[in-house]
Amino acid sequence: MSFEKINLKDFFNLKSLFFIILGNLIYALGVVLFILPNGLITGGTTGLGLFVHHQFGLSISTFVAIFNITMFVLGLFFLGLNFALSTLLSTVLYPLLLSIFETVLAGNGKITDDPLLAVIMAGLMIGLGLGMVIKVGASTGGMDIPPLILNKKLKISVSIGLYFFDFAVLLMQILFSDRENVLYGILLVFIYTVVLDKVLLMGEKQMQVKIVSEKYQEINEAILKQLNRGSTLLEAETGYTKKESYVVLSVVSKRELNQLQRIVNELDQTAFMIINQVNEVRGRGFSLEKQYK
Numbered sequence: 001m002s003f004e005k006i007n008l009k010d011f012f013n014l015k016s017l018f019f020i021i022l023g024n025l026i027y028a029l030g031v032v033l034f035i036l037p038n039g040l041i042t043g044g045t046t047g048l049g050l051f052v053h054h055q056f057g058l059s060i061s062t063f064v065a066i067f068n069i070t071m072f073v074l075g076l077f078f079l080g081l082n083f084a085l086s087t088l089l090s091t092v093l094y095p096l097l098l099s100i101f102e103t104v105l106a107g108n109g110k111i112t113d114d115p116l117l118a119v120i121m122a123g124l125m126i127g128l129g130l131g132m133v134i135k136v137g138a139s140t141g142g143m144d145i146p147p148l149i150l151n152k153k154l155k156i157s158v159s160i161g162l163y164f165f166d167f168a169v170l171l172m173q174i175l176f177s178d179r180e181n182v183l184y185g186i187l188l189v190f191i192y193t194v195v196l197d198k199v200l201l202m203g204e205k206q207m208q209v210k211i212v213s214e215k216y217q218e219i220n221e222a223i224l225k226q227l228n229r230g231s232t233l234l235e236a237e238t239g240y241t242k243k244e245s246y247v248v249l250s251v252v253s254k255r256e257l258n259q260l261q262r263i264v265n266e267l268d269q270t271a272f273m274i275i276n277q278v279n280e281v282r283g284r285g286f287s288l289e290k291q292y293k
Contacts, residue, residue, distance in 0.1 A: 017137040020089050022213045023132030027140070028097035030125030034118040036060070036102070037110035041173040041185040042122070044165030045142035051169065053178045061099035062144070066097060071145040078149045087141035090133060094140065126188075127195025135200055143169075202280045207257045208278050211248040211264055212236070213271035220248050222263045227256055251278065 031046050041047055045067055068091040076084040112118055133140050147161025170185045178183075208236035211219055216233065223231045231250040236244060252260055257275070264271050 013160045016138065017089070017266065019132045019136045022139050023051070023129040024090055024093045024140070025097055026125050026132070027129030028094060028101055030122045030129065031098060031263060032101040032105055033111055034122035034125070035188075036114055038118040038182070039097035040111070040118060040122065040176075041170060041177050041181055042126075043169045043185070043189045044145070047166070047173060047185070048143065051172045051175075054173075059099075060101075061095050061102055064098060065095035068092075071142050074140070074149065078152065079145070083139070083148075086138045087145070088286040090138065092139045094142075110197065112183070117186055119120050119184050120191060123191025124195055127201055129253065130192065131196045131199025131202075134196070135202075139207065183288045204253050205254070206278050207254055208251050208276045209249070209257070210234075210272075210274040211250075211271055212245070213248070213264070214245065214270045215250050215268045216246045219264055219271070220266050223248070223250050223260065226263060227252060227260060229256065 029188070030044075034040070034165055035042055041050060043063050046060065049063040049243055050068065052058050052063045053060050072084060072087055072091045075087055106134070112121070130140055139145075143165055144162070146165060147156070150156045150161050166189050167186075170182060173185065174182055213219055219232060220231050223229050227250075232250055234247040234249055236245050236247045237243065250260070261273070264273060
C-alpha cells in the first residue's frame with residue numbers, strides 16, 4: 001500500500017474532496033452498521049478505540065478524534081506539510097461522522113445477527129472507503145502514520161508496518177474478546193486489505209497489443225487511420241533469423257480489439273500478437289483529448 005503526497009492545489013480539488021468525504025462516510029458507516037452492533041473487533045484506529053472503550057469507558061469516536069489529532073501532529077513533524085494537508089480532512093471528518101452515526105443509529109443500526117455476514121460487509125465497506133481516500137492521493141491518518149514514520153526513519157516497509165500494527169491491535173483485544181472473535185477480526189483485516197488493493201487498481205481497463213509482423217508499416221498505418229489510435233514502433237530483432245524489424249505497440253479499448261484483430265489478420269495472417277489487459281491508461285487519447293495535426 002502506498003501514499004502519495006499532494007500539494008495545496010490538489011488538496012482543494014473538488015473531485016479529491018468528494019472522494020475523501022465519500023470514502024470516510026462509507027468507512028464510518030461500515031463500522032457503525034456492522035462492527036459495533038455485532039461486537040466485532042478490527043485493526044487500525046477503530047480497533048484501538050474498541051480496546052480503550054472496553055478498558056476505560058471512553059467513547060470510540062472521542063478516542064479516534066484524540067488519536068487522529070495526535071497522529072496528525074506527529075505526521076506534520078516527521079513527514080512534512082504536504083502529508084499533513086493530505087490527512088487533515090480525514091483527521092477531522094472520520095471521528096465526526098463516527099460520532100454522528102453512533103448517535104443517529106443508536107439501537108437501530110444493527111442490520112444482521114450473522115457475524116460472518118457482518119465481517120464480509122464491514123470488510124467490503126471499509127476497504128472501499130479507504131481505497132477511495134488513498135486513490136486520490138490522500139491518507140486516512142490515524143494508524144496509517146506510524147508505519148510511514150518507521151518507513152522514513154528505519155526503512156521498514158509500509159505494508160509490513162501496517163500489518164504489524166493491525167495484528168497488534170487485534171491481539172490487544174483478546175483481553176475482552178473470545179478466540180472466535182479474534183479469527184473474525186483477522187478475516188476482516190484480510191477482506192478490507194484485498195478490497196483496498198482492488199480499488200487502488202480500478203480504472204478504465206484497456207487492451208495493450210504488441211504485433212510482430214513483416215508488414216508492420218501497413219499495420220501501423222491501419223491503426224492510425226482506421227482505428228484512429230496512436231501507436232509506437234519498437235526496434236526488435238527476431239530470435240531465430242536475427243532479422244531486424246519493428247514491433248507495433250498500441251493500446252485500444254475492448255470494443256476496438258476485435259476490429260484490430262480483423263485488420264491485422266487481413267494484412268498478415270502469420271502476424272504474432274501479444275494481448276494484455278491494463279488497468280488504466282493515461283495520456284493523449286485516453287485521459288486527455290486527442291489532438292489532430
